[in-house]
Amino acid sequence: MRTASPVVVWIVLLALLGLTLAASFVLSGMIGLTVALAVASVKSGLVFWRYMHLREASGLLRIAALGALFWVFVLLAFVTADYLTRGLA
Amino acid sequence: MADRVREPYAAPGQQREAAMMGMYIFLASETMLFSGLFLVALHLRLEHAPEVVAASRQMHYFIGAANTALLLTSSLLVALAVEAAREGRARPAVLATAILLGLGFLALKAVEYRMEYAEGILPLPGAVTEFSSPARHAFMNLYLIATALHAVHLSIGLGLLATLAVRLLRGTLPLPERSIVMVNAGLYWHLVDVIWIFLYPVFYLAR
The missing domain is CATH 1.20.5 (Single alpha-helices involved in coiled-coils or other helix-helix interfaces)
Known part of the structure; x- marks a missing residue:
């Protein structure tokens, strides 16, 4: 059951952190808020799914x-x- | 392989699932605790957008980003240590590194608080602060409460991880039989990470 190794998830999480930081320089207002919260939701989803065992639950x-x-x-x-x-x- | 089955459980899998469910429900209550703070943040953002953006621009967002990276990396290490534990291997060094990263987070946070204190934007009791509007003051109040509450949770998580690292070193945590203890401590640590994943954009990146 090693579909995505924890290391791969970590790399994606760091990339998403970079993305949310980069987006904050370009986007503002409600669009910026929506993108920031969407990226945070994806990051949390990955943590719940892979690190918090929901994948196998x-x-x-x-x-x-x-x-x-x-x-x-x-x-x-x-x-x-x-x-x-x-x-x- | 599996832990000894205790009353009232019939099978190891059922016992393990019950332990995890208890932790998930506790973490749900933690989620609700923080969601109240996020609700206030949303209210401030909707009602006082220009002031919130101005206050957020004053934040040291690179320190926040570095701290996010520290927590994400510590989560990876905890996940690896838990995975190893479930396969019967003790990894105290991996856990210790995760603890160091967590301590690094707290150290950076302390440096950041100090900078904000010097800049007069950290509303600690008795601190000399100057805000251009009540909404900016409210935003910084919320920032202080939310990040301090998060730091308290992080410290509890560090205590849990440290206890487990010591037990792994001493060999007093039989693996893989008692790996559920590692799993549940890991769940707590990851939730503290998830909360920060939301705190970071909400406070540092409002534009």
Whole structure:
């Protein structure tokens, strides 16, 4: 089960760090924020998948490990719903 | 190969899965703890974008990048040590190197705090600070709280890793039977890394 060695994942993680740093010089505003958070999400996904064993975990374990993501989404969605709908009235 | 099966488990795999699930659920609570801080960061960014960008531009983003690289590398070493443990090999030197990188992170963070303190932008109690707007002050307050809370977690992780490195050296951690202990300590260490992966762009790279 050595589909991607930890070293390869590490190289990709460092490349993504370089990418997010480079992007911060070119992008700004909401696009910059979106790209920065997207890159951070990909990096975290790699860490969870390869270093935190989700690759080999059962479905139940994956739900336990990622359940907080759902709650974070609910938290952010309810707060940003306010900001995003202010102009509509 | 597998650990001795204890009550109430029927099989080694089930026992191992239960141990990991306990850790994942604990880490979920840590995620929620930090997500409250990220929510405040998002609120500041949406409501006070120019002030947040100005405050973020003052940050020493190369120190932050170097610290990200240190944590990513320490995570790699922990992952390698855990993988070796599961195959029955003790790798105390690999774990010790990961600890050194973690200490390096804390040292760099201390240097950075010191620089910010000298620049008058670190809102420690009793510090002389000057902010051009309340939003910038709030941003730096949040930065201090979030990074300090992260540093506390990192220190706990270092304690865990150090304990395991000593046990590996003394041979008091039977491998691969008790490798689940390494797995769970590794999970904690990686989550501390993941939190920093988000802290870095949110505080240092807002443009």
